[in-house]
Amino acid sequence: MKYMLLLARSDEEWEALSDEQRDYPAIARWFGELAQRGVLMGGAELQPARTATTVVWESGKPLLTDGPFVEAKETIGGFGIVDVPDLDAAIEIAKTWPATGHKVEIRPIVPVD
Amino acid sequence: MKSGAAKDVTGASVEAVLTSVVRDEAGRLTAALVRLLGDFALAEDLVQDAVVTALEHWPVDGLPTDPTAWLLATARRRAIDHWRRQRNYDEKLALLVRDGPSPEHADEVDDRLRLIFTCCHPALSREAQLALTLRAVIGLTTREIARGFLMTETAIAQRIVRAKRKIVEAGIPYRVPDPDRLTERLNEVLGVVYLVFNEGYLATVGASPDRRDLADDAEWLARLIVRLLPDQPEAAGLLALIRLHRARWATRFDSRGQVVLLRDQDRALWDREAIARASALVLQALRTARPGPYQVQAAIAACHAEAPSWQQTDWRQILLLYDQLLRFTPTAVVRLNRAIALAEGVGPAEAVVEVNSLEPALSGYHLFHATRGELLRRLGRPQEARLADERALELTTNPGERLLLEERLAGST
Numbered sequence: 001m002k003y004m005l006l007l008a009r010s011d012e013e014w015e016a017l018s019d020e021q022r023d024y025p026a027i028a029r030w031f032g033e034l035a036q037r038g039v040l041m042g043g044a045e046l047q048p049a050r051t052a053t054t055v056v057w058e059s060g061k062p063l064l065t066d067g068p069f070v071e072a073k074e075t076i077g078g079f080g081i082v083d084v085p086d087l088d089a090a091i092e093i094a095k096t097w098p099a100t101g102h103k104v105e106i107r108p109i110v111p112v113d
Numbered sequence: 114m115k116s117g118a119a120k121d122v123t124g125a126s127v128e129a130v131l132t133s134v135v136r137d138e139a140g141r142l143t144a145a146l147v148r149l150l151g152d153f154a155l156a157e158d159l160v161q162d163a164v165v166t167a168l169e170h171w172p173v174d175g176l177p178t179d180p181t182a183w184l185l186a187t188a189r190r191r192a193i194d195h196w197r198r199q200r201n202y203d204e205k206l207a208l209l210v211r212d213g214p215s216p217e218h219a220d221e222v223d224d225r226l227r228l229i230f231t232c233c234h235p236a237l238s239r240e241a242q243l244a245l246t247l248r249a250v251i252g253l254t255t256r257e258i259a260r261g262f263l264m265t266e267t268a269i270a271q272r273i274v275r276a277k278r279k280i281v282e283a284g285i286p287y288r289v290p291d292p293d294r295l296t297e298r299l300n301e302v303l304g305v306v307y308l309v310f311n312e313g314y315l316a317t318v319g320a321s322p323d324r325r326d327l328a329d330d331a332e333w334l335a336r337l338i339v340r341l342l343p344d345q346p347e348a349a350g351l352l353a354l355i356r357l358h359r360a361r362w363a364t365r366f367d368s369r370g371q372v373v374l375l376r377d378q379d380r381a382l383w384d385r386e387a388i389a390r391a392s393a394l395v396l397q398a399l400r401t402a403r404p405g406p407y408q409v410q411a412a413i414a415a416c417h418a419e420a421p422s423w424q425q426t427d428w429r430q431i432l433l434l435y436d437q438l439l440r441f442t443p444t445a446v447v448r449l450n451r452a453i454a455l456a457e458g459v460g461p462a463e464a465v466v467e468v469n470s471l472e473p474a475l476s477g478y479h480l481f482h483a484t485r486g487e488l489l490r491r492l493g494r495p496q497e498a499r500l501a502d503e504r505a506l507e508l509t510t511n512p513g514e515r516l517l518l519e520e521r522l523a524g525s526t
Contacts, residue, residue, distance in 0.1 A: 001284040086286035087236055088294075108283045 002041060002109040003090040007078040009102045011048040014077060017100070026098040034082060034093065043080030074103065081109070131171055134180045136333055139164050139252025142184055144224035153231065153287055154277040155195065157249045163187035164252050222341050225250075226289045229338065233302040234285045241276035242305050244269055251330050261327050262312065299342065303351050303407060306334050310355050331355055346398035350408030353398065356391040357414040360384040371516035376423035388418040406441040409434055428458030445474035449481060461491045479508035483518065 014022070027045075034040035049068040056063050068075060084090050087106070094104040139160050146156035163184045177183040232245040247253040247261070255273065259266040279285065290298040313327030335352040342348055364378040392415040398408050413434045420426035435451035449471055456464035465488040468481070475481035486501035499522065506518040 003284075085284075087234075087284045088286050088290070090284075091236070106283075 002083045004107045005080045006076050006105040008074045009077045030098050039082045039084050041081040041083050045078040049075040135252040138181045140250045143249050144228040159188040159191045162191045226341050231287050233305050235301050244272045245276045246305050306331050346401045346403050347405040347407050349398040350411045353391040353394040354411040357418050360387040366513050370513050372513040409438045432458050445471045461488045479505045
């Protein structure tokens with residue numbers, strides 16, 4: 001099954017960290033190991049939510065708004081997609097996410113036949 | 114509870130036989146069907162239908178000679194109805210006819226464990242684990258679960274449907290956890306069993322004599338887990354704990370339904386034989402040198418159960434056990450219970466200092482105030498004691514505890 005791991009954190013807190021505290025080498029190793037195991041389908045870090053543009057429809061007409069679709073303290077700062085046998089395997093991977101101050105939401109991806 | 118049904122002995126005993134048969138067979142059947150069909154949600158539905166049908170027919174038609182075969186035949190008929198609407202009907206039907214589960218199936222242990230661990234998967238909420246376990250593992254009907262927890266059938270049914278959907282859609286595996294995760298996952302299972310027991314032991318909501326005896330279900334489930342996982346001392350610890358509590362079942366309430374505190378219970382009415390057996394079970398578990406919170410709680414309960422009186426209780430030993438328990442579960446509630454032992458082993462003045470320090474964490478917990486009230490009364494501070502008891506009375510929802518507090522307050526004027 002495929003799962004998207006949504007890497008959630010507070011943009012504000014994340015941006016306040018030093019490069020050393022963010023420890024990108026550990027994050028790179030994490031993605032690298034998953035890739036090597038052949039379970040990584042993709043993944044990326046996202047720019048902070050303040051850079052977001054959201055398209056909304058009003059009376060069928062697309063309008064642009066500046067910002068994310070929902071204002072929240074915690075936002076999605078990145079994601080990884082893994083293909084593993086079951087939820088337990090996805091949980092094990094999520095538990096090893098190395099970056100500080102995060103939550104990892106595990107969302108199963110709807111299979112396409 | 115049971116005495117109220119005395120005039121209907123026949124009806125009650127048929128019900129008791131039904132309960133035990135369904136408990137023994139439904140979970141086994143569900144577990145086997147999941148293996149055969151590879152579809153948890155469907156297997157669970159089929160057996161639930163069969164159980165509901167059984168509960169309608171058996172009291173009228175009498176118990177079938179082979180209840181498992183009867184349930185299987187009924188579940189199979191439901192499966193056929195279901196598959197008639199599907200393409201690969203013949204294929205699936207052949208599977209069910211050829212390999213109908215038999216009670217002697219060698220895979221039974223694994224089947225049952227898989228079912229239990231899936232129902233108690235940590236990705237499910239505690240409420241979902243509870244409802245699913247009661248239905249799929251113990252074979253309770255949705256109606257019985259709803260009655261047990263004083264909720265509507267619709268609410269319980271929705272909870273079960275949501276849980277089953279999550280199992281399928283999120284890919285929760287149907288298997289026994291790997292050995293390195295087994296202990297951790299077993300704790301999740303034992304947590305569910307303990308919750309069922311506590312709900313039966315001291316109902317937090319409502320007073321209703323016709324509620325199902327969930328404590329009995331919890332003991333049955335704990336015994337099943339011990340049988341399936343004999344080398345897990347925490348499972349044995351929980352079973353012993355449940356049995357020790359049940360051994361003094363009869364003395365916990367007086368004839369008016371008022372709670373009788375441990376110190377005032379009539380120890381002559383305790384089931385000495387059950388206490389001895391459960392204490393032996395705790396000792397046996399503790400000898401594996403893999404202690405855990407249930408074993409320690411059982412050891413504390415055994416200390417109390419074996420003491421000839423409240424005064425002759427080995428408080429030093431109980432305090433040591435509470436210190437050990439705090440290492441596993443460093444919660445304010447455990448510290449409150451330890452403070453009660455401290456009052457006996459050391460003195461109420463020391464205990465009240467400890468209890469007062471728990472106020473920030475426990476100010477909304479009725480037993481915090483009731484304990485504090487009792488200690489203050491012993492220290493000769495009746496006004497403060499009264500305020501504490503009044504607060505406890507405001508907070509408790511249990512009718513038996515209300516009566517006790519009301520009596521205390523009436524006596525203190």
